[in-house]
Amino acid sequence: MRIEAAVTHGKGEAFKIEEVELAKPRAGEVLVRIAATGVCHTDAVARDNGIVPYPIVLGHEGAGVVVQVGEGVKTVEPGDHVVLSYSSCGHCENCRSAHPSTCEDMNALNFGSEGIERLEQNGEKVATFFGQSSFGTYAVADERNVVKVRKDVELELLGPLGCGIQTGSGTVLVRLKPEFGSTIAVYGCGAVGLSAVMAAKIAGCKTIIAVDVHDNRLELARELGAAYAFNGGEVDVVEEIRKVTGSGTHYAVETTGVPSVVHQSLAALRPLGTVAIVGITPEMTIDMFGEIMAEGKTMTGVIEGDTVPQLFIPELVDYYCQGLFPFDKLVRYYAFDDINQAFEDSRTGKAIKPIVKMK
Known part of the structure; x- marks a missing residue:
């Protein structure tokens, strides 16, 4: 399917909102319509320091609604509200002992794209970031990236729980x-x-x-x-x-x-x-x-706080609803077209936690 995404074409280059082709979810994968995505310092580091392949669609604090699930997905279904977090293998010793943030394949799964081929532009591959690339109107992610959250909270607010706030x-x-x-x-x-x-x-x-x-x-x-x-x-x-x-x-x-x-x-x-x-x-x-x-x-x-996102992020949402974790006081919203300004305001400290809304 054709989507709009903020594409980074080279080291240190500004984001460009362009059309890219997104593959359908395969077994174990989830298609999410992105409502909003947090801007994190790690995105800026990846953009500016050449630690990822280019071109690439960055973004790793996405929040949205499940549209479609691939074969074998059991934890979410279409219509669920979700936050997208980091990727992990699920079968190494650290993942199995509830420390997925130190997964043995952490760097390969989150900063590399080999074997995670979901995006194309003009017939050329576009790299994926943190297994999600949520600076786009839609994203495909592995089920292990996806965290189901309650529906009675503003969805656009929740993306930063996936990385920085977590x-x-x-x-x-x-x-x-x-x-x-x-x-x-x-x-x-x-x-x-x-x-x-x-x-x-x-x-x-x-x-x-x-x-x-x-x-x-x-x-x-x-x-x-x-x-x-x-x-x-x-x-x-x-x-x-x-x-x-x-x-x-x-x-x-x-x-x-x-x-x-x-x-x-x-x-x-x-x-x-x-x-x-x-x-x-x-x-x-x-x-x-x-x-x-x-x-x-x-x-x-x-x-990543040494957490299991599927357990910890819903707890943070509950704390927020109880008035104990008012992270909304950190947030400033930006339109998708203003993503470069959001990054600049993050760099200068004008905004503590920018969130880019897709619509």
């Missing part, structure tokens, strides 16, 4: 699991970091500390549950955290990927504290003895 909240609620009354610092108050702040409030953390360099984001972090908000460009963050916690935080979530901030997150931990690294961080040097081993600290990497 990453921040899942890192806290699923991987770190902070004890009631514990302390936590969140470094970076974009969509991922603010989702971690909201999750820490749900978990019952006594002291939630937000760190960023934009005062407007720090103000929102306070509104969402942070007891303290420090501007890293104006104060000594480690010193301030120690002042309000005594010996540092029990936990931290580092979302920025900035090496100096990673060091801060370690230094501001109390002995035996744990920091989860979720930002895309360049090669950097860590003093293994001084920063980690000497005080029994733990640094762990977390992908």
